Amino acid sequence: MTDPFVLTTASSIRCSHGFDISAGNTGRLKVGGKEVLLAGLADKTFTCSIPDNPNAGIKHCTKVSTVSAGEKSRLTVGKVSVLLDKLAGLTDGAPPPPNLVVVAKQARLRAAVKP
Secondary structure, three states: OOOOEEOEOOOEEEEOOOOEOOOOEEEEEEEOOEEEEEOOOOOOEOOOOOOOEHHHOEEOOOEEEEEEEOOOEOOEEOOEEEOEOOOEEEEOOEOOOOEEEEEOOOOOOEOOEOO
């Protein structure tokens, strides 16, 4: 198994409705001139503009509820793991599954995953 790619500011992290989620980044580590994104997405709030429709079971997302993969890397910046393209998690939106959708957009730097 190959190590996953590191996410940068050129990468996209979105809710399943297609709206962007901003992750923390640092100017201390860059790949192709783009800052590397750091772990810490759980409870991160963002704007999802899909209209609510309770009759159809549709609720816009307001935050990242859980992160289940992609935040535990051996590559760290200031003791914080970098985010990986295997990032997986859920938002508080509906209908299920309100998954995170990730695209790395860089293929230069990989990072080993912590056990």
